[in-house]
Amino acid sequence: MAITTDHSRAVADGAHSHGVVPAGSRAERKTSFDLADIPVPTGREEEWRFSPVARLQPLFGEEHGAGGVLTTVVEAPEAKVEIVGKDDPRLGTTGKPGDRTAVTAWNAAAEATVVTLPAEAVATDVTSVRVEGATKDLTAQHLLVHAEHHAEGVVVIDHRGDATLNQTVEIVVDEGAHLTVVSVQDWADGAVHASSHRARIGRDAKLKHVVVTFGGDVVRLTPDATFTGEGGEVEMVGLYFADADQHQEHRLFVDHAVPRCKSRVTYKGALQGAGAHVVWVGDVLIQAEAEGTDTYELNRNLVLTDGARADSVPNLEIETGEIEGAGHASATGRFDDEQLFYLMARGIPEVDARRLVVRGFFAELIDEIGVPSVEERLLASIEAELEKSMSAITGVAE
Amino acid sequence: MPTLEIRDLHVSVETKEGAKPILRGVDLTINSGETHAIMGPNGSGKSTLASALAGHPKYTVTSGTVTLDGEDLLAMTVDERARAGLFLAMQYPVEVPGVSVANFLRTAKTAIDGEAPALRTWGKEVKGAMENLRIDSTFAERSVNEGFSGGEKKRHEILQMELFKPHFAILDETDSGLDVDALRVVSEGVNRAKSNTDVGVLLITHYTRILRYIKPDFVHVFVDGKIAEEGGPELAEQLEENGYDKYVGTGATMA
Numbered sequence: 001m002a003i004t005t006d007h008s009r010a011v012a013d014g015a016h017s018h019g020v021v022p023a024g025s026r027a028e029r030k031t032s033f034d035l036a037d038i039p040v041p042t043g044r045e046e047e048w049r050f051s052p053v054a055r056l057q058p059l060f061g062e063e064h065g066a067g068g069v070l071t072t073v074v075e076a077p078e079a080k081v082e083i084v085g086k087d088d089p090r091l092g093t094t095g096k097p098g099d100r101t102a103v104t105a106w107n108a109a110a111e112a113t114v115v116t117l118p119a120e121a122v123a124t125d126v127t128s129v130r131v132e133g134a135t136k137d138l139t140a141q142h143l144l145v146h147a148e149h150h151a152e153g154v155v156v157i158d159h160r161g162d163a164t165l166n167q168t169v170e171i172v173v174d175e176g177a178h179l180t181v182v183s184v185q186d187w188a189d190g191a192v193h194a195s196s197h198r199a200r201i202g203r204d205a206k207l208k209h210v211v212v213t214f215g216g217d218v219v220r221l222t223p224d225a226t227f228t229g230e231g232g233e234v235e236m237v238g239l240y241f242a243d244a245d246q247h248q249e250h251r252l253f254v255d256h257a258v259p260r261c262k263s264r265v266t267y268k269g270a271l272q273g274a275g276a277h278v279v280w281v282g283d284v285l286i287q288a289e290a291e292g293t294d295t296y297e298l299n300r301n302l303v304l305t306d307g308a309r310a311d312s313v314p315n316l317e318i319e320t321g322e323i324e325g326a327g328h329a330s331a332t333g334r335f336d337d338e339q340l341f342y343l344m345a346r347g348i349p350e351v352d353a354r355r356l357v358v359r360g361f362f363a364e365l366i367d368e369i370g371v372p373s374v375e376e377r378l379l380a381s382i383e384a385e386l387e388k389s390m391s392a393i394t395g396v397a398e
Numbered sequence: 399m400p401t402l403e404i405r406d407l408h409v410s411v412e413t414k415e416g417a418k419p420i421l422r423g424v425d426l427t428i429n430s431g432e433t434h435a436i437m438g439p440n441g442s443g444k445s446t447l448a449s450a451l452a453g454h455p456k457y458t459v460t461s462g463t464v465t466l467d468g469e470d471l472l473a474m475t476v477d478e479r480a481r482a483g484l485f486l487a488m489q490y491p492v493e494v495p496g497v498s499v500a501n502f503l504r505t506a507k508t509a510i511d512g513e514a515p516a517l518r519t520w521g522k523e524v525k526g527a528m529e530n531l532r533i534d535s536t537f538a539e540r541s542v543n544e545g546f547s548g549g550e551k552k553r554h555e556i557l558q559m560e561l562f563k564p565h566f567a568i569l570d571e572t573d574s575g576l577d578v579d580a581l582r583v584v585s586e587g588v589n590r591a592k593s594n595t596d597v598g599v600l601l602i603t604h605y606t607r608i609l610r611y612i613k614p615d616f617v618h619v620f621v622d623g624k625i626a627e628e629g630g631p632e633l634a635e636q637l638e639e640n641g642y643d644k645y646v647g648t649g650a651t652m653a
Contacts, residue, residue, distance in 0.1 A: 336492075337455065338492045339492050339493075339494050341452075341454055341455065341476060341492070342488070342491065342492035342494065343494065343502075343506075344453075344475070344476035344477040344480070345452050345453075345476055345477075345479075345480055345486055345488075346480055346502075346506035346509070346510070346558065346562070347477050347480035347481045347506055347509035347510040347562070348477055348480075348505055348506055348509045349477050349509065350475075350477065352505065352509070353477075356494070356497050356501075356502075356505065357494060357497070359496065359497070360494055360495050360496025360497040360541070361495065361496055362496070363496035363497075364495075364496055
């Protein structure tokens, strides 16, 4: 028997409601490398129902270029970087594309950038993949990050500038390897970015997957994680901050297909300004054979101003009763006026009080990232976002 | 000498059914160094007085005046009132996740004084004040009020009173929910602040037991949104024996 919960449309200050029947099991979702199998969406499909499909329309087409972004890799001394053709057998091993932009990205990319952490190598430095928007021409890109058995390292993919990018990021973590992959979306205002992250986690391997989204017009990231060996562990951490008219969507899928694996998902976002829209969907599937699974996912949204909207949908499907633990939590709250009153009653001006509360909201998550350069950059970006809303507040007050 | 002067104060609270009057003409003058106890049954408006003085947005002043040292307190924002020297020890202190006590105390102290406290002395001062209130030093790194017990929250409020050195402190049922040991520790903190800074104290309480530790100069009985009787410490003793029965009509009841 399958137990399913859905949490459609978490509303401000309300706990999410159980009992809405989702549109079919995640296990039944069509995946394919073939364009013909996954048609152009209308926006009514389960996986597109929150998305601005009109703004993503160019990415649904088959024709993509390759020159819209400049990619620069600065690798750790132990790491290896290659550009390979799409026929390289190491590509396409992390699962098939699961939606239209993922399948067009797969088919449109002619080559791939492969970062390899060789077997048993422990990287002494971060490997940085900088993806800089050069033109707004529609571009497909394919990256593979591969940690061979018992390798350890950190790879940061850093997106900046203005671009229209449809991207595949494959992540392979072989037996016993410990890999951290950080993807930062710090785009200019007009950027449109769809990205399918597909991770495969081997026996006793550990992946920490970190997503940080600040900029862009539309950013839609779909990280999938699949366990292929017992004892695997994935920690997925996300942090986002949406401004007026920005759409930031993060759709995760963790597939517990083998026994005794662990997953932890923690995503937190703040939003401000009219038309700011964030979407978080967390699908977790515990298959019948995945006994001893331990999973927990959490999403929190902090709505700073009127006119912003957050959709939060945790979705847990459990096909076996023999599990360690499975849970989820989702909450979307408005800025808490009682917190503001408490801080202001201690002499702290409203602007500083709001800053304290928002920083506090993210603080715990930032500590979890574990990559100091990313943490510092993140704090600076949060400050910059807050400056925007603070100037609005002081403008009203004066 | 600083004075907090409340004149004919009327306050309403916003409810779904519209504005509901709570305070119906409060007159009270507190000079620095004085301790005034406000006692009354539940629902008499004691806590409303505390929140309205601090500027909580839920309450609307419909008429009357409040001045602090001659300045119009009601014209000030919440943070301006605090910087003018008013402190409210809250009945239900609010959790602020992710903001450490140490960071909070330093930020507030900086805001109130208009300059950052001297690094060398501030650390010592905080540590000493925490020890006096028997607050474990690990609290400095914990989030403000998050996961604190009722007693820990109240001690944290009095810690702030000692460190921020306000001219006037309103203690809103600081004694409620405290066991005898915690009550004694908290009361000692208030008495230290009184002897160190000449702070004027408005002590709001339902019970007389805190008055065994903090001696009031004046006692006011609060009934149905205004002061029904005033006197010295002996009034508290009468209340101890007789309760609020003689004051309570149909409008308010003992809990």
